[in-house]
Amino acid sequence: MIRAFYLSVILAQHTGDWSLLLANIDPALKPLSKIDTKVLHEAAPKLININSAQASKDLEEVERSLDKEAFQFLLIDQLKIVNPESFTTIIEKERYSTLIRSLALLLGLDNLLSNKPSVDEQKESRQVSFLRGITRNRCLWMLASPYTGRI
Numbered sequence: 001m002i003r004a005f006y007l008s009v010i011l012a013q014h015t016g017d018w019s020l021l022l023a024n025i026d027p028a029l030k031p032l033s034k035i036d037t038k039v040l041h042e043a044a045p046k047l048i049n050i051n052s053a054q055a056s057k058d059l060e061e062v063e064r065s066l067d068k069e070a071f072q073f074l075l076i077d078q079l080k081i082v083n084p085e086s087f088t089t090i091i092e093k094e095r096y097s098t099l100i101r102s103l104a105l106l107l108g109l110d111n112l113l114s115n116k117p118s119v120d121e122q123k124e125s126r127q128v129s130f131l132r133g134i135t136r137n138r139c140l141w142m143l144a145s146p147y148t149g150r151i
Contacts, residue, residue, distance in 0.1 A: 004032035006055075006062045009044045010100065012037050013093045014079055021078060025070045044096065063099045075103065084111055084118035 004022070007029070011018035019033035048055040066074075080086040081104060090104040111118055 001032065002058050003062055003065060004029045005035070005040075006044075006059055006096065008033070008035055009040050010059075010062070010094075010097045011074075012040050013095060014090065021074065025066070025074060059096055059098070063097060075100070081107060084108075087111070 007025070008018060008022055011021050015021065016037075018037070019035075022033045023030040075081040079090060081090055087104040087107040090100065091108060094101040094104065
Protein backbone atom coordinates (compact mmCIF):
# COMPACT_ATOMS: atom_id res chain seq x y z
CA MET A 1 0.00 0.00 0.00
CA ILE A 2 2.81 2.44 0.91
CA ARG A 3 4.67 1.56 -2.28
CA ALA A 4 1.56 2.24 -4.36
CA PHE A 5 0.96 5.51 -2.55
CA TYR A 6 4.46 6.93 -3.02
CA LEU A 7 4.78 5.66 -6.58
CA SER A 8 1.44 7.34 -7.31
CA VAL A 9 2.68 10.57 -5.71
CA ILE A 10 5.81 10.53 -7.87
CA LEU A 11 3.85 9.83 -11.05
CA ALA A 12 1.10 12.36 -10.33
CA GLN A 13 3.67 15.17 -10.26
CA HIS A 14 4.43 14.60 -13.92
CA THR A 15 1.24 13.47 -15.62
CA GLY A 16 -2.50 13.47 -15.25
CA ASP A 17 -2.48 9.87 -16.51
CA TRP A 18 -0.53 8.67 -13.49
CA SER A 19 -3.03 5.90 -12.69
CA LEU A 20 -2.52 4.34 -16.14
CA LEU A 21 1.25 4.54 -15.71
CA LEU A 22 0.98 2.95 -12.27
CA ALA A 23 -0.87 -0.04 -13.71
CA ASN A 24 1.64 -0.34 -16.56
CA ILE A 25 4.64 -0.18 -14.24
CA ASP A 26 3.20 -2.80 -11.90
CA PRO A 27 -0.08 -4.51 -12.85
CA ALA A 28 -0.48 -5.69 -9.24
CA LEU A 29 -0.95 -2.03 -8.22
CA LYS A 30 -3.86 -1.43 -10.61
CA PRO A 31 -6.52 -1.83 -7.88
CA LEU A 32 -4.78 0.95 -5.96
CA SER A 33 -4.77 3.35 -8.90
CA LYS A 34 -8.09 4.85 -7.86
CA ILE A 35 -6.54 7.15 -5.25
CA ASP A 36 -7.83 10.71 -5.68
CA THR A 37 -5.08 12.99 -7.01
CA LYS A 38 -6.06 15.67 -4.50
CA VAL A 39 -5.52 13.18 -1.66
CA LEU A 40 -2.05 12.38 -3.03
CA HIS A 41 -1.05 16.03 -3.18
CA GLU A 42 -2.36 16.74 0.33
CA ALA A 43 -1.30 13.57 2.13
CA ALA A 44 2.30 13.23 0.92
CA PRO A 45 3.65 16.41 2.57
CA LYS A 46 1.78 15.52 5.78
CA LEU A 47 3.32 12.02 5.88
CA ILE A 48 6.77 13.47 5.29
CA ASN A 49 6.30 16.03 8.07
CA ILE A 50 5.17 13.32 10.49
CA ASN A 51 8.24 11.13 9.94
CA SER A 52 10.68 12.29 7.29
CA ALA A 53 13.14 9.47 8.01
CA GLN A 54 10.50 6.82 7.38
CA ALA A 55 9.25 8.66 4.29
CA SER A 56 12.80 8.73 2.96
CA LYS A 57 13.14 4.98 3.50
CA ASP A 58 9.77 4.35 1.84
CA LEU A 59 10.68 6.48 -1.18
CA GLU A 60 14.06 4.78 -1.52
CA GLU A 61 12.30 1.41 -1.41
CA VAL A 62 9.96 2.53 -4.20
CA GLU A 63 12.96 3.56 -6.30
CA ARG A 64 14.70 0.22 -5.61
CA SER A 65 11.56 -1.71 -6.51
CA LEU A 66 11.55 -0.41 -10.08
CA ASP A 67 13.42 -2.52 -12.58
CA LYS A 68 15.22 -1.41 -15.73
CA GLU A 69 12.12 -1.85 -17.88
CA ALA A 70 9.98 0.21 -15.52
CA PHE A 71 12.51 3.05 -15.54
CA GLN A 72 12.81 2.93 -19.31
CA PHE A 73 9.02 2.96 -19.69
CA LEU A 74 8.57 5.82 -17.24
CA LEU A 75 11.55 8.07 -17.84
CA ILE A 76 12.41 7.53 -21.49
CA ASP A 77 9.17 6.42 -23.13
CA GLN A 78 6.66 8.47 -21.13
CA LEU A 79 8.45 11.45 -19.57
CA LYS A 80 11.03 11.76 -22.40
CA ILE A 81 13.73 12.66 -19.86
CA VAL A 82 16.48 12.79 -22.49
CA ASN A 83 14.83 15.75 -24.26
CA PRO A 84 16.03 19.13 -22.98
CA GLU A 85 12.52 20.51 -22.49
CA SER A 86 11.56 17.35 -20.60
CA PHE A 87 14.48 17.20 -18.18
CA THR A 88 13.81 20.87 -17.39
CA THR A 89 10.16 20.12 -16.63
CA ILE A 90 11.13 17.13 -14.49
CA ILE A 91 13.59 19.24 -12.50
CA GLU A 92 10.82 21.77 -11.96
CA LYS A 93 8.16 19.26 -10.86
CA GLU A 94 9.99 16.51 -8.99
CA ARG A 95 9.68 16.81 -5.21
CA TYR A 96 9.97 13.25 -3.90
CA SER A 97 12.27 11.01 -5.94
CA THR A 98 15.94 11.77 -5.46
CA LEU A 99 16.77 9.33 -8.22
CA ILE A 100 14.51 10.91 -10.84
CA ARG A 101 15.56 14.44 -9.89
CA SER A 102 19.23 13.43 -9.96
CA LEU A 103 18.90 11.83 -13.39
CA ALA A 104 17.20 14.95 -14.74
CA LEU A 105 19.93 17.16 -13.25
CA LEU A 106 22.65 14.94 -14.70
CA LEU A 107 21.04 15.07 -18.13
CA GLY A 108 20.85 18.85 -17.78
CA LEU A 109 24.54 18.95 -16.89
CA ASP A 110 25.36 16.67 -19.83
CA ASN A 111 23.43 19.01 -22.10
CA LEU A 112 25.16 22.06 -20.67
CA LEU A 113 28.58 20.52 -21.32
CA SER A 114 27.69 19.36 -24.83
CA ASN A 115 28.83 21.03 -28.04
CA LYS A 116 25.35 22.46 -28.61
CA PRO A 117 23.59 23.07 -25.29
CA SER A 118 19.90 23.94 -25.35
CA VAL A 119 20.24 27.56 -24.26
CA ASP A 120 16.56 28.22 -23.50
CA GLU A 121 16.16 25.06 -21.43
CA GLN A 122 19.41 25.76 -19.58
CA LYS A 123 18.18 29.25 -18.68
CA GLU A 124 14.87 27.80 -17.50
CA SER A 125 16.64 25.12 -15.44
CA ARG A 126 18.75 27.77 -13.74
CA GLN A 127 15.67 29.90 -13.02
CA VAL A 128 13.83 26.91 -11.55
CA SER A 129 16.86 25.98 -9.46
CA PHE A 130 17.35 29.47 -8.08
CA LEU A 131 13.63 29.95 -7.45
CA ARG A 132 13.83 26.80 -5.36
CA GLY A 133 16.84 28.17 -3.50
CA ILE A 134 19.40 25.96 -5.19
CA THR A 135 22.78 27.60 -5.46
CA ARG A 136 25.90 26.09 -6.96
CA ASN A 137 27.16 25.23 -3.48
CA ARG A 138 23.97 23.30 -2.70
CA CYS A 139 23.74 21.38 -5.98
CA LEU A 140 25.56 18.24 -4.78
CA TRP A 141 23.76 18.37 -1.46
CA MET A 142 20.45 18.54 -3.33
CA LEU A 143 21.37 15.45 -5.33
CA ALA A 144 21.99 13.62 -2.08
CA SER A 145 18.93 14.75 -0.12
CA PRO A 146 15.38 13.79 -1.07
CA TYR A 147 13.58 16.75 0.51
CA THR A 148 15.42 19.84 -0.65
CA GLY A 149 14.52 22.60 -2.99
CA ARG A 150 10.79 22.66 -2.42
CA ILE A 151 8.92 25.82 -3.28
